[in-house]
Amino acid sequence: MKSAQFYLDIINQLQDGIYFVDKERQIQFWNHAAEQITGYSAEEIVGKCCQNSGLNHVDKEGRPLCTVGCPLFHTLKDGKQRQDQVLVRHRDGYRVPIRVNIFPIRNGEEIEGAVEIFTKDSPTVFEDDFIESLSNFAMHDELTALANRRYLESFLSYRFEEYKRFGRSFAVLFADVDNFSQVNNEYGHEVGDRVLKNISASLSRNIRRNDLVGRWGGEEFVGIYAISAPFEIEVIAERFRSLVENTQVVKNGKTIHATVSVGATVVQQEDTIKTVIDRADRLMYESKNSGKNKITCG
Numbered sequence: 001m002k003s004a005q006f007y008l009d010i011i012n013q014l015q016d017g018i019y020f021v022d023k024e025r026q027i028q029f030w031n032h033a034a035e036q037i038t039g040y041s042a043e044e045i046v047g048k049c050c051q052n053s054g055l056n057h058v059d060k061e062g063r064p065l066c067t068v069g070c071p072l073f074h075t076l077k078d079g080k081q082r083q084d085q086v087l088v089r090h091r092d093g094y095r096v097p098i099r100v101n102i103f104p105i106r107n108g109e110e111i112e113g114a115v116e117i118f119t120k121d122s123p124t125v126f127e128d129d130f131i132e133s134l135s136n137f138a139m140h141d142e143l144t145a146l147a148n149r150r151y152l153e154s155f156l157s158y159r160f161e162e163y164k165r166f167g168r169s170f171a172v173l174f175a176d177v178d179n180f181s182q183v184n185n186e187y188g189h190e191v192g193d194r195v196l197k198n199i200s201a202s203l204s205r206n207i208r209r210n211d212l213v214g215r216w217g218g219e220e221f222v223g224i225y226a227i228s229a230p231f232e233i234e235v236i237a238e239r240f241r242s243l244v245e246n247t248q249v250v251k252n253g254k255t256i257h258a259t260v261s262v263g264a265t266v267v268q269q270e271d272t273i274k275t276v277i278d279r280a281d282r283l284m285y286e287s288k289n290s291g292k293n294k295i296t297c298g
Contacts, residue, residue, distance in 0.1 A: 015119070017098075020105070022113040023076055024166070025050050037098065037120060039091030056089045063139055067155050067212070072102050075114045077165050079104045085121055097121040143193060144200035147214030152222050155212045156273045159224060163267055170226050170267050171233040173240060174280035175260040177219035178292040183258075187251050194249045195258050202243045221260070222277070230266045237264040237295040245293065259293035261285075 011018060017034035021027050026049050030042040038055065045053055051066040058064050065071070071082045082102045087095040100118040104111050139151040147155070162168045177199070184192040196219065203213045203221070213223040225236050244260045263283025267276055279298070287294040 017118045018115065019045070020113055020115050021050055021072065021076075023111060025073065025076065027053060028113070034118075037096065037118070038088060044091075054089065054091070057086045058095075059084075059086055063154075067151075067158055069154065069158070071100070072114055072116055073158075073161065075102045075104050076111060077161060079106070079111050088118075141215040144196055144215050146200045146204060146221075147212055149214070149216055152212065152214040152216065152224065153273060155224055156276075159226075160267070160271075160273065168226065169228070169230075170224060171236060171264060172267070172276050172280045173221075173223035173225065173233075173237055173262060173264040174216070174277065174284045175221045175223070175240060175244070175262045176284055176288065177221075177244075178259045178261055178288070180219040183256065187256065191249060191251050191256065195247075195256065198247045198249055199244050199258055199260075202247045203240070206239070206243055222280075227266065233264045233266055234295070234297050237262050237297060241293065241295050261287035261292050262295040263287060264295060264297045 012032040014031065015033055017037045018029070018031045019027055019034050020029040026047065027045050028047075030040075030045045034045075035041050040054065050072065051070070056064065057066060057070070059069075063069070065086060071084050074080070075082050081104070082100075084100050084102075085097065086100060087097050090096050097120070098118045099121045100116055102114055102116050105113045105115055139148060139154075140146065141148040156172070159168075159170045163170060177195070180192065180195070183195060196215075199221075200215070203223075207213055207223075208226075211223065211225045213221060216222045223236070223240060225233070227233060227236075241260060241262050244258055247258050249256045249258075261284055263280045263286065265276060265279045265283060271279075283296040283298050286296040290296075
């Protein structure tokens with residue numbers, strides 16, 4: 001019988017990139033062709049979770065697949081083979097179009113991981129600026145540059161999949177700017193827009209890499225946060241409220257302060273995207289009805 005090294009040598013002679021991830025999505029193998037296509041050596045990639053590898057797969061519309069619909073993640077979940085056309089970030093910064101084939105790896109009935117085989121789809125490459133502009137158009141709010149509702153819903157779906165498969169808990173925060181119509185009426189919509197942009201800038205600069213805050217619509221914001229214990233949500237919600245309270249806009253020498261009413265909740269077993277958002281929204285109204293500029297967790 002041939003040794004494992006014999007078969008490894010064969011795999012490393014292939015022109016297709018091949019990598020293996022375990023059920024936690026940690027990359028365990030990266031062949032020579034994968035190095036050549038992406039510019040990343042095995043030493044730089046092996047041991048990292050695929051979503052933190054720097055490859056940053058996006059689809060042809062520019063949507064970041066690691067947060068809105070990773071085909072490899074879904075194969076780990078349901079054991080189905082998948083094919084797709086995506087763009088991967090080369091180590092030098094540009095995008096390379098690739099065609100991927102993803103297969104589950106089983107030990108008996110249990111899924112142990114997945115293999116992705118990928119090859120260049122064409123000689124064309126795309127600069128990151130082009131891809132990022134597509135991503136911004138499709139997934140980000142034009143006024144605030146935060147994630148838009150579409151992105152938030154996709155990210156929530158991804159978090160639910162992680163929660164169901166790996167038990168990774170998360171919290172949802174729903175916030176509404178207090179007295180926003182009064183600001184628009186008294187100072188004009190231009191000032192109202194500046195308030196929203198300043199709030200968004202404060203929030204975006206103070207969020208962890210694996211969390212997401214976006215504009216749900218109008219003066220409403222939604223945050224999605226990974227947590228390890230339920231008590232963390234109160235700390236997160238209070239920090240959110242405080243960041244907004246310390247945001248201001250100056251108009252004709254007058255300082256306009258903003259506040260928000262916040263509702264925050266932790267995902268539960270029976271939840272759907274709708275139920276967890278509705279619960280956070282209801283808790284936000286409890287804060288609104290009890291004096292505003294408050295948090296209510298539940």
